[in-house]
Structures are given as C-alpha cells and as structure tokens.
Amino acid sequence: MNVLIVYAHPDSRSLNGAxxxxxxxxxxxxxxxxxxxxxxxxxxxxxxxANETPGPDVQREQEKLLWADTVIFQFPLWWFxxxxxxxxxxxxxxxxxxxxxxxxxxDQRWGDRYGDGTLAGKRxxxxxxxxxxxxxxxxxxxxGPIEQxxxxxxxxILYYSGMQVLPPFLIYRTSRVDQARxxxxxxxxxxxxxxxxxxxxxxxxxxxxxDYEIPALTLKEHIAPGATGMEIHLAxx
Amino acid sequence: MNVLIVYAHPDSRSLNGAxxxxxxxxxxxxxxxxxxxxxxxxxxxxxxxANETPGPDVQREQEKLLWADTVIFQFPLWWFxxxxxxxxxxxxxxxxxxxxxxxxxxDQRWGDRYGDGTLAGKRxxxxxxxxxxxxxxxxxxxxGPIEQxxxxxxxxILYYSGMQVLPPFLIYRTSRVDQARxxxxxxxxxxxxxxxxxxxxxxxxxxxxxDYEIPALTLKEHIAPGATGMEIHLAxx
Numbered sequence: 001m002n003v004l005i006v007y008a009h010p011d012s013r014s015l016n017g018a019x020x021x022x023x024x025x026x027x028x029x030x031x032x033x034x035x036x037x038x039x040x041x042x043x044x045x046x047x048x049x050a051n052e053t054p055g056p057d058v059q060r061e062q063e064k065l066l067w068a069d070t071v072i073f074q075f076p077l078w079w080f081x082x083x084x085x086x087x088x089x090x091x092x093x094x095x096x097x098x099x100x101x102x103x104x105x106x107d108q109r110w111g112d113r114y115g116d117g118t119l120a121g122k123r124x125x126x127x128x129x130x131x132x133x134x135x136x137x138x139x140x141x142x143x144g145p146i147e148q149x150x151x152x153x154x155x156x157i158l159y160y161s162g163m164q165v166l167p168p169f170l171i172y173r174t175s176r177v178d179q180a181r182x183x184x185x186x187x188x189x190x191x192x193x194x195x196x197x198x199x200x201x202x203x204x205x206x207x208x209x210x211d212y213e214i215p216a217l218t219l220k221e222h223i224a225p226g227a228t229g230m231e232i233h234l235a236x237x
Numbered sequence: 238m239n240v241l242i243v244y245a246h247p248d249s250r251s252l253n254g255a256x257x258x259x260x261x262x263x264x265x266x267x268x269x270x271x272x273x274x275x276x277x278x279x280x281x282x283x284x285x286x287a288n289e290t291p292g293p294d295v296q297r298e299q300e301k302l303l304w305a306d307t308v309i310f311q312f313p314l315w316w317f318x319x320x321x322x323x324x325x326x327x328x329x330x331x332x333x334x335x336x337x338x339x340x341x342x343x344d345q346r347w348g349d350r351y352g353d354g355t356l357a358g359k360r361x362x363x364x365x366x367x368x369x370x371x372x373x374x375x376x377x378x379x380x381g382p383i384e385q386x387x388x389x390x391x392x393x394i395l396y397y398s399g400m401q402v403l404p405p406f407l408i409y410r411t412s413r414v415d416q417a418r419x420x421x422x423x424x425x426x427x428x429x430x431x432x433x434x435x436x437x438x439x440x441x442x443x444x445x446x447x448d449y450e451i452p453a454l455t456l457k458e459h460i461a462p463g464a465t466g467m468e469i470h471l472a473x474x
Contacts (some may be wrong), residue, residue: 008378011287046283046321050248080393081318084283084328088321108445114379135453139465142351142444142454144388148467152317152386156280217379228464230385 004068008086046088074127115206120162164201241305245323285465311364352443356397369408401438
C-alpha cells in the first residue's frame with residue numbers, strides 16, 4: 001500500500017514529530033511505501049492567490065495524492081482546526097478541477113463530490129493532538145465534541161474529494177505525555193496503522209445515491225425525518 | 238466606536254472587496270473610526286513558528302484589537318472555514334498570554350476564556366461569502382448547518398478570547414450576485430453595521446459562571462440534561 005502523510009508541526013523534536021517518525025518506520029516495516037509532505041520543512045506556500053493555477057509545488061502534491069492509497073493528515077489542533085500551513089495546503093492543492101468542480105452540474109446531478117471525486121477509492125485518516133483534556137472535547141465538553149469540530153475536515157474536505165474517512169487517531173493533553181504514555185500511544189497508533197485497509201470508515205452518506213434533493217442538497221424528508229445538524233449526514237448503523 | 242475589519246480576499250475587485258469598501262465608507266459616514274487589516278495586501282506571514290514570540294507585526298495586530306470596540310472578520314468560506322491567511326492571523330496574533338493562557342488555572346478555575354479574556358467587553362461579527370447555495374448550508378443541507386460550521390470560529394476563537402459574538406452576515410451563491418443583489422446586500426449590511434452595538438449576541442454560556450464542571454469542563458448534568466453537541470453551549474432563550 002502507498003501511504004502519504006501530510007504533516008504540519010513546526011518542531012521536529014515535538015511529540016508530533018516523534019509520532020510521525022514512528023508512523024513512517026512502522027508502515028515501512030510492514031512493507032508499505034511511504035511519502036511524507038512535511039509542510040514546515042518544505043516551507044509550503046500557504047496563501048492561495050487570485051486566479052492561481054496549479055504550479056509545480058501544487059502539482060507535486062496532487063501527484064502524491066494520486067499515488068497514495070491512504071492519506072494521513074497529522075497536525076496539532078490549533079484553534080479547533082488545522083494549523084494555517086495545512087489549511088493553505090488544502091486551499092492550494094484542492095484546486096478547481098482537482099479538489100472541486102468535478103463532473104456534471106445540472107438539475108439532476110451536483111458534481112462528483114461527497115463520496116465521488118478525484119480521490120474516490122482512497123482512504124484518509126486524521127492524526128490529531130490537543131493540549132486540552134479528553135472530557136473538554138466530549139459530547140458535553142465545553143470545546144464541542146471532537147467529532148463535530150472535525151466534521152468540516154472529515155466531511156467537507158476528505159469525503160468531499162471522494163475519500164473514505166477513518167475515525168481519527170487522537171492524543172489529548174499533550175503536555176502530560178511521558179515515556180509510558182508515549183509508548184502506549186505508539187502501540188495504539190501501530191494498531192491503527194495495521195488496520196488502515198480493514199477498518200470501517202465513517203458512514204457518511206453519498207451525495208449521488210439518492211438521499212439528497214437536487215439542487216437544494218437537503219436530506220430527503222423521509223430520511224432521518226425531523227432531524228437536523230451534521231449528524232444526519234451519517235447513515236444509521 | 239472603533240471598528241477593526243480583519244479582511245482576507247486575494248482580489249480587491251471581488252465581491253468581498255466591494256463589500257469591504259462599502260462597510261468602511263458606511264461606518265465612517267456614521268462617525269466611527271475604522272481600521273482595516275487587509276491580510277493579502279499586508280502579505281501577512283501565515284505560519285506560526287516553533288517557540289515564536291510576538292514580533293512587531295503581531296504586536297500591531299494585538300494593538301488594533303485592544304483599540305477596537307468591535308471586530309469584523311470578513312472572508313470567503315473556503316473548505317468550510319476561513320482562508321489559510323486568516324487562520325495564520327489567528328494562529329500568530331492569538332499568542333500565549335494574549336489569546337490564550339490567561340488567568341488562574343487550577344481545580345477551581347480554568348483560565349479566563351469563553352466569555353472572559355483579553356478581549357472581554359468587545360464585540361465581533363463574521364462577514365462570510367459562499368459559492369454554495371443557502372439550502373446547502375441549512376439545517377438539513379449537505380454541507381452542514383452554517384451555524385455549526387462556524388461554531389469553531391464563533392465559540393472557539395472569538396468567544397474564547399472574551400468577545401461577544403453577533404450573528405454572522407452571510408451572502409450565499411456569490412457567482413449570482415448582480416447589481417440588484419449587490420444593492421440589496423449593501424442595504425442589509427448597512428443595517429447590520431448600524432446595529433453592531435445594539436444587536437443581541439449569540440448567547441454562549443460563560444465558562445466561569447458555574448454552568449461547567451471544573452476541571453472536566455463538561456456542562457453540569459442538570460443543565461440541558463441528556464443533550465449533547467455544540468448547541469448545548471448556548472443558553473436557552
């Protein structure tokens with residue numbers, strides 16, 4: 001399997017750096033091919049310009065995505081989303097005709113997205129660290145549930161472009177990661193990496209399978225009747 | 238009143254550029270003082286470095302925030318959140334001791350945030366444009382409800398630092414904004430700008446008013462019992 005790790009942390013000696021190194025070594029030991037886009041080390045250009053067309057740096061990232069079977073996005077949660085440098089990777093690499101604007105747009109079909117798209121058939125997983133505690137991100141935690149905070153990335157970026165999205169690998173309270181917790185984290189991460197191909201993805205609803213009105217793109221009335229919010233875009237299990 | 242507009246769009250001749258110019262003129266005509274941080278024009282440095290301390294560019298933005306009574310963040314919605322250049326403004330300007338890490342952290346109190354903080358007493362409002370249609374962002378729309386998509390910004394950035402957050406000013410389906418719709422949009426924007434001081438903010442719950450367990454920071458069991466998700470952090474009206 002070909003694995004691309006898109007990695008954003010400014011300090012290679014950080015917990016994130018150590019986890020990234022562990023992931024690369026673990027995947028390679030299992031016989032997989034790994035590429036890493038280390039955005040800080042690459043000094044990735046972050047801002048999308050007016051009328052920008054994909055230059056060589058963007059084309060290289062698009063080629064890596066096409067090469068990959070699985071894409072891991074690794075970052076510390078800053079202000080409840082990805083660091084700016086990774087957002088700039090998305091803004092620029094997900095260009096028109098690659099990340100969006102694919103397929104027929106008409107009264108019958110609203111493009112190839114949300115389950116279809118350039119990256120259909122691939123898998124994606126977030127690896128995210130937080131300074132805050134796990135309960136702060138729980139169903140009744142003050143920050144909001146982590147699943148809802150990550151929904152715009154999971155659903156609006158990864159699934160949008162066609163990828164199946166695996167549940168995230170999360171490490172909370174990073175300031176308290178000592179050697180024992182780091183060893184536990186690596187063991188758990190290893191299990192997650194060993195099951196990238198077998199694990200069940202988040203069951204987002206495909207846009208073009210008949211669940212949505214077109215062009216309003218609202219969930220049809222008879223599906224999850226009366227329910228609202230991000231969660232209705234997950235099929236009942 | 239002092240108004241700061243933090244503005245991110247790569248093309249000054251865009252709809253966003255025209256709306257920004259309208260807002261500045263309208264506010265100034267009403268006697269307000271206005272500063273604009275035009276992030277693209279400023280070539281804002283987007284990436285937060287390891288162990289970065291606030292340099293002159295960051296200090297200038299912090300001074301503008303302290304000067305302002307109301308802060309407007311204006312941007313096109315890219316991948317369901319702000320463009321990278323504005324995220325980089327947050328990552329760098331909301332530095333430790335300014336945007337977070339304020340106040341006592343103990344078993345009794347978890348810092349001055351979510352209603353308290355450096356920017357307490359100020360107001361904030363998002364001005365956001367989208368290419369997608371309004372129903373796509375409705376309660377059952379495929380993108381997720383706009384209120385939920387903006388929650389990490391409203392609650393996790395603006396309210397976190399102490400600001401009261403007004404409902405957003407939204408313009409959907411930007412490709413179809415002709416002169417008539419632009420005139421309507423300006424009229425509506427004018428009304429919103431005229432009521433910045435009077436409008437009711439989104440009623441987020443203050444962290445330090447007793448609604449939350451500390452240090453778990455989960456909503457106390459007797460409040461909105463059994464409910465989960467982002468919405469529980471809004472007080473019942």
